[in-house]
Amino acid sequence: MSVEFLQYLFSGVTIGATYALVGLGFAIIYNASHVINFAQGEFIMIGSMATVSFLAMGMPMPVAILLAVALAVVTGMLLQKFAVAPAKNADVVTIIIITIGASILLRGLAQVFWGKSFHALPAFSGNEPINIAGATIVPQNLWVLGVTLVIVAAVSWFFTKTIIGKAILATSHNADAAKLVGINTNMILLFAFGLSALLGAVAGIIVAPITTTSYEVGIMLGLKGFVAAVLGGLGSGVGAIVGGLILGIAEAMAAGYISSDYKDAVPFVIILFILFFMPSGLFGSRGTERV
Amino acid sequence: MFEKLNSPRTGGLLALILAVLILPLFFQNTFHYDVAIHVAISATVAISLNLLVGYAGQISLGHAGFFGVGAYSSAILTGWDFGWSPITAMLVASLAVGVLALVVSGPILRLKGHYLAMATLGLGIIIAIVITTEDWLTGGPDGLSVEPLTIFGLSPQGEAQWYWVFCVVLIASVWLSLNLIDSPVGRAMRAVHGSEVAAQVAGVDTTYFKTLIFVMSAMFASLMGSLSAHYSGFVTPDIAGFHHSIELITMVVLGGMASVFGAITGAVILTLLPQMLTGLEDWEMVIFGLILMLTMIFMPKGLVPTLLTKFRRGEA
Amino acid sequence: MSLLKVSGLTKTFGGVHAIEDLSFEIKKGTIHSVIGPNGAGKTTLFNLLTGVYTPTQGAVSFNGESVSGKSPHYLAKRGMSRTFQNLQICMNMSAVENVMVGRHLHMSHNPIAAMLRLPSITKQDKACREKAIELMEFVGTGQYIKTNADAMSYGALKRLEIARALAAEPEILLLDEPAAGLNGTETAEVDELIQKVADSGVTVMLVEHDMKLVMNISDYLLVLDYGKKLAEGTPEEIRNNPAVIAAYLGA
Ligand SMILES: Nc1ncnc2c1ncn2[C@@H]1O[C@H](COP(=O)(O)OP(=O)(O)O)[C@@H](O)[C@H]1O
Ligand SMILES: [Mg+2]
Numbered sequence: 001m002s003v004e005f006l007q008y009l010f011s012g013v014t015i016g017a018t019y020a021l022v023g024l025g026f027a028i029i030y031n032a033s034h035v036i037n038f039a040q041g042e043f044i045m046i047g048s049m050a051t052v053s054f055l056a057m058g059m060p061m062p063v064a065i066l067l068a069v070a071l072a073v074v075t076g077m078l079l080q081k082f083a084v085a086p087a088k089n090a091d092v093v094t095i096i097i098i099t100i101g102a103s104i105l106l107r108g109l110a111q112v113f114w115g116k117s118f119h120a121l122p123a124f125s126g127n128e129p130i131n132i133a134g135a136t137i138v139p140q141n142l143w144v145l146g147v148t149l150v151i152v153a154a155v156s157w158f159f160t161k162t163i164i165g166k167a168i169l170a171t172s173h174n175a176d177a178a179k180l181v182g183i184n185t186n187m188i189l190l191f192a193f194g195l196s197a198l199l200g201a202v203a204g205i206i207v208a209p210i211t212t213t214s215y216e217v218g219i220m221l222g223l224k225g226f227v228a229a230v231l232g233g234l235g236s237g238v239g240a241i242v243g244g245l246i247l248g249i250a251e252a253m254a255a256g257y258i259s260s261d262y263k264d265a266v267p268f269v270i271i272l273f274i275l276f277f278m279p280s281g282l283f284g285s286r287g288t289e290r291v
Numbered sequence: 292m293f294e295k296l297n298s299p300r301t302g303g304l305l306a307l308i309l310a311v312l313i314l315p316l317f318f319q320n321t322f323h324y325d326v327a328i329h330v331a332i333s334a335t336v337a338i339s340l341n342l343l344v345g346y347a348g349q350i351s352l353g354h355a356g357f358f359g360v361g362a363y364s365s366a367i368l369t370g371w372d373f374g375w376s377p378i379t380a381m382l383v384a385s386l387a388v389g390v391l392a393l394v395v396s397g398p399i400l401r402l403k404g405h406y407l408a409m410a411t412l413g414l415g416i417i418i419a420i421v422i423t424t425e426d427w428l429t430g431g432p433d434g435l436s437v438e439p440l441t442i443f444g445l446s447p448q449g450e451a452q453w454y455w456v457f458c459v460v461l462i463a464s465v466w467l468s469l470n471l472i473d474s475p476v477g478r479a480m481r482a483v484h485g486s487e488v489a490a491q492v493a494g495v496d497t498t499y500f501k502t503l504i505f506v507m508s509a510m511f512a513s514l515m516g517s518l519s520a521h522y523s524g525f526v527t528p529d530i531a532g533f534h535h536s537i538e539l540i541t542m543v544v545l546g547g548m549a550s551v552f553g554a555i556t557g558a559v560i561l562t563l564l565p566q567m568l569t570g571l572e573d574w575e576m577v578i579f580g581l582i583l584m585l586t587m588i589f590m591p592k593g594l595v596p597t598l599l600t601k602f603r604r605g606e607a
Numbered sequence: 608m609s610l611l612k613v614s615g616l617t618k619t620f621g622g623v624h625a626i627e628d629l630s631f632e633i634k635k636g637t638i639h640s641v642i643g644p645n646g647a648g649k650t651t652l653f654n655l656l657t658g659v660y661t662p663t664q665g666a667v668s669f670n671g672e673s674v675s676g677k678s679p680h681y682l683a684k685r686g687m688s689r690t691f692q693n694l695q696i697c698m699n700m701s702a703v704e705n706v707m708v709g710r711h712l713h714m715s716h717n718p719i720a721a722m723l724r725l726p727s728i729t730k731q732d733k734a735c736r737e738k739a740i741e742l743m744e745f746v747g748t749g750q751y752i753k754t755n756a757d758a759m760s761y762g763a764l765k766r767l768e769i770a771r772a773l774a775a776e777p778e779i780l781l782l783d784e785p786a787a788g789l790n791g792t793e794t795a796e797v798d799e800l801i802q803k804v805a806d807s808g809v810t811v812m813l814v815e816h817d818m819k820l821v822m823n824i825s826d827y828l829l830v831l832d833y834g835k836k837l838a839e840g841t842p843e844e845i846r847n848n849p850a851v852i853a854a855y856l857g858a
Binding site (some may be wrong): 467468470471473474475476478479480482484485486488489490491492493494495496499503507550561 | 619657658659678679680683684687688689691695696697699700704705707708709711712714715716717718721722724728731732735766771772774775838
């Protein structure tokens with residue numbers, strides 16, 4: 001393996017990990033409510049921008065991060081309660097437009113309160129480069145990978161081992177049946193949006209020291225998270241994570257070996273290509289539609 | 292007689308023609324004409340997008356891509372490198388877009404719901420990135436200037452003349468769309484939306500009709516892209532971008548899916564609203580997002596269908 | 608002679624054999640009913656015959672032509688028409704337009720002519736509308752001609768589907784539980800309607816749970832159980848078939 005390749009691989013996995021977290025957020029909301037939340041990217045923005053602003057107020061980093069994540073979670077729940085829930089019987093496109101409206105609103109608020117300039121978060125533990133087989137990475141890369149691993153493990157534990165997690169899955173399989181066995185589906189939906197906002201915010205915070213942030217950062221990251229979720233097969237958590245990693249790595253390789261101009265096009269080329277052959281993504285269900 | 296006036300084809304079309312004739316009486320400067328022209332352009336594209344999304348039920352989040360290809364093809368082909376006549380360039384561009392849409396429609400239109408949304412979104416974004424990146428041809432982010440339009444020796448000069456050009460195009464497209472919708476072709480399209488399997492067993496080749504409307508609406512967007520490029524004399528990559536695609540689909544959904552006049556209403560609102568909000572400066576986005584959300588939450592079927600239902604109920 | 612010939616037809620979903628090695632024939636001009644408990648595979652059989660599902664194995668021939676794996680619209684053109692157990696109505700259209708869609712095969716579809724509203728199109732469309740209205744009256748939904756489909760009752764929609772299916776002027780009509788969810792009077796009306804359709808020369812294939820209706824109306828019966836043929840014959844033969852008695856009277 002050449003050093004160059006290794007270098008691209010590291011940066012690909014780092015950015016891919018953020019796509020994976022955002023994609024997982026899409027998958028969780030989709031599972032619980034069959035909604036694609038186009039405001040998902042704004043949680044990334046809120047997480048990172050709020051951290052920047054809390055730091056500027058003089059708070060210590062851990063407190064700033066905690067508060068920022070909390071802010072995103074509350075926003076996610078408000079979004080569910082006041083924008084998505086009232087429209088639950090509306091058309092797919094109508095709900096898409098509602099969440100797009102929400103994302104414009106959130107971006108607008110961010111711009112009013114936090115301004116339009118770019119910010120960098122300080123790295124969590126210095127910038128001393130680390131040499132691995134000739135390739136160099138910064139400690140923040142390790143933070144991204146570590147945090148992502150911990151979160152993915154926690155989320156999978158949550159869905160397989162806890163009552164609430166199982167209730168979310170039950171709701172996604174059959175909401176009416178879930179209601180009948182006494183699951184409060186409204187709470188479940190609220191929870192799903194909160195959790196997905198948390199994932200987005202964390203993704204935004206851990207990657208901000210590497211990529212910088214601004215009020216518009218959520219647009220592209222959000223779209224790519226959506227690509228990751230679709231690539232994996234909508235509703236599949238594992239799929240979203242695999243999808244995110246594939247996208248990140250492909251993007252880094254394309255930027256390195258082909259041209260960085262087309263870096264942003266890579267995820268979309270990949271998703272078109274995959275959907276041509278697998279119309280419901282890599283891990284999506286492939287049953288015959290019932291008539 | 293009154294029954295006829297109540298129908299979209301007669302009553303609606305007449306109202307539109309009247310509005311187009313009367314409006315200039317209120318225009319005080321070229322800026323007013325310019326806004327009206329932008330409304331007409333968007334409305335025309337939104338109508339064709341509505342055929343696809345509202346009537347045939349196929350989501351497209353990348354329609355601006357086709358608009359952009361039309362605009363850039365006209366800009367490039369009529370430019371000094373090629374020197375084609377605008378009308379030839381426009382038609383060739385639209386044909387090329389038709390072929391592109393036809394090629395991708397095979398795999399894309401098999402997809403449903405959010406998968407289709409993803410694919411069309413991706414297609415639009417790829418087109419926009421290509422336009423931004425291939426600067427040797429497109430001028431990159433700086434854009435390109437476009438030759439003025441001449442058709443058979445005639446060349447619209449100034450906003451007032453262009454206004455009539457675009458209004459005639461708008462009225463024609465309304466008439467053609469209303470005819471199409473209320474025909475066997477339109478019924479087949481709407482049946483695809485209503486129940487794809489019912490349409491199939493009734494003998495509708497659903498793939499054919501989905502492809503037909505996808506290609507037609509892409510070609511139409513391309514034609515409008517060309518025309519608008521000649522009008523503004525300049526093209527930049529954002530006309531092909533994600534935000535423009537979203538703007539177009541929002542016009543359709545906000546005004547009313549499966550409503551020709553809904554698409555026009557959506558275009559009017561989405562063009563005028565930002566103009567009216569500019570005074571708010573920083574708060575513009577906030578208010579805009581809020582209005583968009585609230586309208587869709589309280590009128591999920593869109594403005595025109597919701598208001599029509601209310602009105603008809605009041606009548607009965 | 609047999610209009611429809613099915614041999615060795617099999618359809619599996621995952622591990623489930625919804626239809627397994629099924630063979631039977633349907634004679635022209637008869638009413639042929641398919642009965643069996645829920646989940647027996649009746650709807651799946653209809654979906655296979657009309658091209659909505661592709662068979663896992665086996666062959667279907669219609670009028671002597673091998674048609675297994677053909678698309679629904681191809682089969683419609685060949686003369687097959689059907690209704691659905693779970694309504695498939697276009698709620699975005701008016702009642703009469705739903706029936707007009709049923710005449711799709713008899714209309715020309717030139718998009719240019721349609722956009723220009725050429726006289727040829729309008730004339731044809733007018734005739735189509737008249738025919739659709741006639742059919743709506745025939746199935747007893749005459750009062751809904753100007754109504755939107757989403758404003759109609761369940762029973763009326765059931766019949767609207769029959770009108771749409773008839774609009775195609777099919778050779779064979781497949782009805783999947785046309786009387787399900789209807790009250791006694793409505794069921795009697797549908798019974799009469801099916802008889803009228805059959806009398807007009809259309810071959811009818813019927814899935815229905817109402818035994819009285821089925822036994823009255825059918826020329827032949829096919830009994831399915833877990834996707835397999837349990838018995839086949841005239842109503843009289845089925846009534847006396849020990850296997851059917853055992854299955855139905857709950858052995
Ligand atoms: N699209 C499908 N996907 C998976 N299983 C199906 C599908 N359609 C039918 N089945 C299964 O096939 C079996 C037969 O169902 P069906 O044909 O609907 O029975 P019936 O109409 O006799 O009640 C059932 O076990 C059902 O769950
Ligand atoms: Mg059934």
